[in-house]
Amino acid sequence: MGAQERLGELLDPAATALLTVECQRGVVGPDSALPELAQEARSSGALTNVARLVAAAHDAGVQVLHAVAERRPDGRGANRNARLFRAAERLPVQQLSGSTAVRIADPVPVADEDLIVRRLHGLSPIAGTDVDALLRNLGCRTLIxxxxxxxxxxxxxxxxxxxxxxxxxxxxxAIAGVPPEYTPAMVRHTLALVATVTATDEVLACWKRPHRPR
Known part of the structure; x- marks a missing residue:
């Protein structure tokens, strides 16, 4: 079995979910609180690739979850135990619940069947959120x-x-960070040790094959 065949088995639409992380207007949109990150996400093509993957997931019957980071206007329950959190409190754009900053940014499409998972605390889109329970209820074994x-x-x-x-x-x-050279180094030396690293086109090729509906 070749690498693409193995990837195709891993990405069976009936047992796969696609997670977008903080692809929200206040992070990667034109009025981002983090303009350097927003610029990199757009100029690198990462945000465009996220949009391509989401659209293909919709077509293939793959469940999409959008993980959104936000905070209450009064900050209740938010972390303050790291430099990152304290710096975020001083940013000119706040990721406030219900504001435009926490809406999914263009060009990422959102379908009625997508699940929006919001978190008020912490660093992870999964720990302390509903993502794990939702994935298990959906019968998912693979998370993109x-x-x-x-x-x-x-x-x-x-x-x-x-x-x-x-x-x-x-x-x-389909991921981005700053500075630009950090992301490939982190992928190669860290994520590749625990995850299957691939490319957007390879995922799309897998989903173009015949598949059974969810």
Whole structure:
């Protein structure tokens, strides 16, 4: 069995879910709180590839989950135990619940059957959220992780998925971090040790094959 055949088995639409991480307007949109990260996500093509993967997942019957980081206007329950959290409190754009900043950013499509998972605390899109329970109820065994940032949330998501028993798949051209050279180094030396690293086109090729509906 070749590499593409093995990837195709791993990405069986009936047992696979696609997770987008913090692909929200206040993070990767034109009015981002983190303009350097937003610029990298767009100029590298990562956000475009996330959108391509989501659209293909919709067509193939693969469940899509969008992980959104937000906070209450009063900050209740939010972490303050790391430099990152304290810096976020001072940013000009706040990821406030119900605001436009926490809506999924263009060009990523959102379908009625997509699940939006919101978190008010922590660094991980999975730990302390509903993602694990939702995946198990859906019968998912493989989780494709996309989005931002390769610095923090993406490795958190991959490690958590693996620790929970899922097979993690990372399309390396559908994630972004800063500086630009950090992402490929982190993928090669860290994520490749625990996840199947692939590319957007390879995932799309797998889903173009005949598949059974969910």
């Amino acid at each position: 992780v996309t989005g931002v940032s390769a610095n923090v949330a993406i490795p958190n998501a991959v490690f958590d998925a693996v620790n929970l028993g899922y097979a993690a798949v990372v399309p390396a051209d």
